[in-house]
Amino acid sequence: MIVDIIPAKKLPKNLSVLSYKIPNDLEAKVRIGQIAAIPLRNSFTSGAITAIKKTLRTPYPLKYITGLASEKPIFTLPQLKLFRQLAEYYYTSASLFVHFNLPKLIKKDWQKLPARLRQGYGGHARLNAPTVNRHKTAKPSFLWWQKTEERNKFYLKQIQTAKKSKFQLLIIVPRINDISALAKQLALKSTEYIPIHRQLSRLENFKVWLAANRQLSALFIGSRSSLFCPFANLRTIIIDDEHSLDHKQYDMNPRYETKVVAEKLGQICKNKIIYSSPAPSLVSYHELQLKAPQFKRTIISADLNNELTKKNFSFISEQLDTHLKHTLNSKKSIFLFVNKKGEATSTACQDCGFTFTCPSCTLPLIKTNNQFVCYYCDHQEDMPPFCPKCSGPNFHSLGLGIQKVEANLKKLFPESKILRLDKDITKLAIADYQSPAAIIIGTEYALDKINWADIGLLGIINADSLWQHAEFISAETAYQLLIKLLTLAPKNANIIIQTFQPNHYLIQSIIQNKPEIFYQNESAFRQKFSYPPFAQLVKLSCLNKSEAATKKKAEKIYQRLKGYKNIESQPPLSILRRKIRGKYKFNIILKLKNLDDFKPLAKIIPNDWLIDIHPRTLLD
Known part of the structure; x- marks a missing residue:
């Protein structure tokens, strides 16, 4: 028998699953969702079992898994399916999603794990649920509210419905500190909701993991990462402040968006999705054909x-x-x-026009009392008495x-x-x-x-x-x-x-x-200049410690991209602050009518480049 495994270790973007043989003594114990120990290159790591095949023949020799962390599974079928779909959508490896969502368990935690996980398909707590989508996914609805009282009333009604019908409800907020703020506005006691975010301790995170899979009626309030929990009976997802830029993980891989993850999870598990905002994103306004409510305010x-x-x-x-x-x-x-x-x-010399800039990211330094401060990278330096270029004493704040x-x-x-x-x-x-x-x-x-x-x-x-x-x-x-x-x-x-x-x-x-x-x-x-929602954007980023080398690599890829049909590519440009974390960065912006047109291009993008689907910023 053979198993497909998503390693919990970073892999190239075009590689998500590796196949291994199962030793005879483990064949009866292996199940989907378990964590297996596997050899990888010249070392060993762990990975999630995502498929089991009865075939014995392969066109190439396979290594054996070396063991199981436990006979108890860690991931549900919907989770594993979600990881693979997101990896395909964002042109990254599913190993990143496994790595970031693998619970950090110690020996006594394994003993508390259930022998089997509830799979959560279709909002029902069923074991070994099939992966077939039998029902059409409902279109997301939108709450366009004017005052927080209106929003709170709607949320409380949804909470009461979930409680009465005994199912799980997840409210996703843009930032971690919004979790307690929303709970306070809804007058919720700490025992009435379960917070989910990346800053939870190991023990707290494990308790949340258990609650998501065993507590069939509960209210969860969390940040974007909460969507990756093994929910067993999640029927409704509310995305609060849908328009917020913080609903995207933009500063590290995988660069995913709350809306995309929620919609894909909804397709897998048949969840109801509700967007909520006092000022919807332009994409939602266009795609959902929203009608604005009547506002009455003297301004x-x-x-x-x-x-x-x-x-x-x-x-x-x-x-x-x-x-x-x-x-x-x-x-x-x-x-x-x-x-x-x-x-x-910014501050400049009145005599020669020299502008004080940050030595790290090259953005203008901001004068604060007698110091210059960069609010992007936190660089600070004392304000000099004379201009470093012309030695003039006259500075002018702009x-x-x-x-x-x-x-x-x-x-x-x-x-x-x-x-x-x-x-x-x-x-x-x-x-x-x-x-x-x-x-x-x-x-x-x-x-x-x-x-x-x-x-x-x-x-x-x-x-x-x-x-x-x-x-x-x-x-x-x-x-x-x-x-x-x-x-x-x-x-x-x-x-x-x-x-x-x-x-x-x-x-x-x-x-x-x-x-x-x-x-x-x-x-x-947006339509005139082909920006979302009238075009799809992809940002390709090259980083290197040498500015000349970065530009040369970016130009080389740009020349290869120019020949593709249905894609408008813009020449590589340095980001506004030129350097980020000590490296120069050049971006190539692609405009597409359909994201599928990017698939053949993805193969020519080097693995050390960053691919950002639906970027929120083009100059950083």
Whole structure:
């Protein structure tokens, strides 16, 4: 007999399964889902048994498995099928999925394992369920909500249904700290839900693994990795904040997306999938043909061009200034959102134009007090007294940072309590930011740390800075962040958005309470330049310690790609920060109508290159 095994060790992208012979003394013990010890090259490793074949003849000699970690299986059939489908979709090896999802077990843990795993097909706890898909997979539904109260009410109804019908419900949140935040908003006790994420201890992770397969009625709240648990009776999956970029693992392999994994799991296990967001991704808006709900919110737009005409360079418009004074008099707090940390976006020499950049990633250094800081790689250095190029003493800060806004406010409101909340602030207690009648200036970091119930005024200092980037997705992420701010603001709070482009479709969509204005205009832009949802993107990345070698390798592959039909390939470009983790990086962007057209190309991509399907960023 022969077994197919997915090793728990990184393999080349085109190799997921290896075949081995079964010794005679193990033939009666071997089952799918078990962990076997196998020889691999000149060493030994472990792997998951994914298929058992009765054939005896092979065109080439095979090695024998050397043993079983236990006669008890670790993976279910749906898990193994999911790993292989994802490996094929993302052009990587299934061994990565096995490696990252193999529970870290000690001797006493093996004793607690069930002799057989419930397979979980079709939402039913059945043993040895067939792999045949008998029913048509339902189309995902979408909850487009306006206020968190509306979302919470819907979630609680789903939780009650799962509890009453005795099945498992999984809510997936973008970030790990969102797990406890959501549970708090839903007023759930710690005994009423099971958290799942990568930072759990070995023992906690094992308890979750057991609960997923043995506790047939339960609520799970987790991050994207929770989809890989051996659920036995999972009937509904809710993806919270469906639009969030954090639903993709973008910084390491395997580079998978929550939506893709959930949909493939839904096809295998017949799960119901519900997307939830106050600002759906453009892809979901287009694919699911969503209709926007009716919004009713008064929002004030302040034209910053008029302020410059009046010689007002403080970035505090007359409208915002008036509302600041009124809100302070009413003993309410104010939150002013600023997109940038530090004092400015860059610092240059006024004499020669030299710009201070990070020696590691080459991005502009941001001035913070008397230091230069890189917020990408955390590099810090003291600000020199003279320009290193011309020895000039005159430096000029460009752009608007949160510290500059803070300084301007202290001049305008010297008697008011002004607090800054970004990642640079570590000494002040969170309670200080929840005190009444204070002006709080914060970045996105502050959104889950302030008391929104006490906010009487929300001000966006410069909305334009949110989308003035070269990334194709920048307008969408800007819109979604602004909508998030609006959903957090209390119903009676005043909202002022300052902008240099009051007629931009993004601003007009929010001011007029008509989401369709944004989605229709952004769709037209994407269609014109062949971006999702009107094209599929693939990012190919070459990394090397030598910039010249990296560029040469990338150019060589690009020349080979140019001849393929139905694929638009862009010449290799260096990433915005040039270096990442000490290596230079060049990207080649492919645009395809159908992802299947990439299959013949994948064979010519070297194994040390990165393949990113549906990349969220093209310049990094």
